[in-house]
Amino acid sequence: MDKKIIGIDLGGTTVKFAILTTAGEIQQKWSIETNILDEGSHIVPEIVNSINHHLGLYNMRPEDFIGIGMGTPGSVDRNAGTVIGAYNLNWTTLQPVKEQIEAGTKIPFAIDNDANVAALGERWLGAGENNPDVVFITLGTGVGGGIIAEGHLLHGVAGCAGEVGHVTVDPDGFQCTCGKKGCLETVSSATGVVRVARHLAEEYAGDSKLKAQLDEGYDISSKDVFEFAKAGDPFALMVVDKVCFYLGLACGNLGNTLNPSAIVLGGGVSAAGEFLRSRVEKYFAEFTFPQVTESTSIKLAQLGNEAGVIGAASLALDFVK
Template sequence: MDKKLIGVDLGGTTIKFAILTADGEIQQKWSIETNVLDEGSHIVPDIIESINHHLNLYEMEPEQFIGIGMGTPGTVDRAAGTVVGAYNLNWKTVQNVKEEIEAGTRIKFALDNDANVAALGERWKGAGENADNVAFITLGTGVGGGLIADGKLLHGLGAAGEVGHINVEPGGYLCTCGNHGCLETYASATGVVRVARDMAEEFAGDSELKRALDNGEEISSKMVFDLAKQDDILAKRVVDRVCYYLGLASANISSILHPEYVVIGGGVSAAGDFLLNQVENYFKEYAFPTIRNTTKLKLAQLGNSAGVIGAASLALEFK
């Protein structure tokens, strides 16, 4: 019987699980709420309990699995199988995740950073088409990413692929990392709103977006993109500014990596081709000529499944 994989995508509100074939096809999916109380001490026991419960449910044994792979927020020591500094999970101290999950499930376990595993998922079964060189940018509350070169995820000394902290505007907006002008401060969901607020102050024309901001209404990045699609002049300028930074960053990443694909995912990417086409225009303006003609920008295809699929692929090392 062909052995299976388990993928776990650990998030601040939800933990997603999947059982997959060794070829990355999802066969079962489920999720549980993330209990971050008591300094996150319930999270790992909950993961173990949920896996064991579902193996019983599906009448499966640990021996039927190649391994478990998990994506997690925080700083990951892959060799030790530990996580530290995952503040949205309340994990302030070192968590011996690998040791505990292997003991609790009797299945081999591997883990990596959540943005990295989403990159692996898109590369393996999504827009990356299993290419050897893929850059992944995810636009959510922040901006994350993962870089795959010659078929391997780049880690460097641990923080490789932090594309959200590429500086695109020296002296620009203050970032949570302490620097000014990081891509994350402009191209994340919160960044788009920040750009809109600033540009609205200097804008004097007719715009629904400006009226909403002047009236103190709550706006979202989705609203900005929707209004831009309806030809709202201020919204179009905001989107153009955001796409400029994304195109510039994509060109810079590609100059170092020369990937086959730059894949853009996350919530903001729901704006679709309207976003992609404008990013591509700036990418072509700033990219090195050889790269401009060979690297292709694409939208992510796997949505919420990228994390569990990429996480499961980590366990292939046990084959």
């Protein structure tokens, strides 16, 4: 039997697991709730138990696996296999994750941060088509990302490579939680889209149902903004255009700098689909020089929630390189 790989996507509410072939075919998948009680001290033991339980169910042994890969929130030391500062897991102190999982499962273990493993997943089996140069941007509650260049996931000297959410798209822009101003995240995360809408509403005088809802104090979401825009609301269209201007500028500069085959947009905001992608692409073309405009594509993510577990599993492939 060919050896398999295991992927784990550790999140604040669930832990997703999958067993894959080295060709990327998912053979089994399951999930458990994330137990963040007692400073998250149950998380790793429950991951170990769940893996061992499922290997028993499938009649598999540790020797049947090349390795386990995991994506996690927080600050990761890949070499040590430790995590710190994952606040949605209540992990405030250093967690020796690799040590505990290898001791508990007898399978080699690798770890990286969640945005990076999602990028690896989309690159391997999603919109990235397994090309050597792919950038992934996830537009969710925040904006994160991962960069694969010349076939290698980039980390940078302090592990901050791929933090595209903090690219400055407007030097005079909104204050970001990171401490600086005008980050992409402030205008293109789910909350960023609403922020742009509230800001533009102050000066918009025409007819608009979206503007009326804002004025009346309704709690709107980025999904609402896109739905109003798709229905032709002129103010909502203006908001979407502004968001796509910033995304096109950021993607343009990623293109001019890295010239990937694809910049892949994922996360909740990307559920707006082709309506979003085509508008980002328009500004991308404006902000890239011709060779980049022609060779770098703007694409929508294809794997959805499975990107994490697939990309995590791919970390284990490094054990046989």
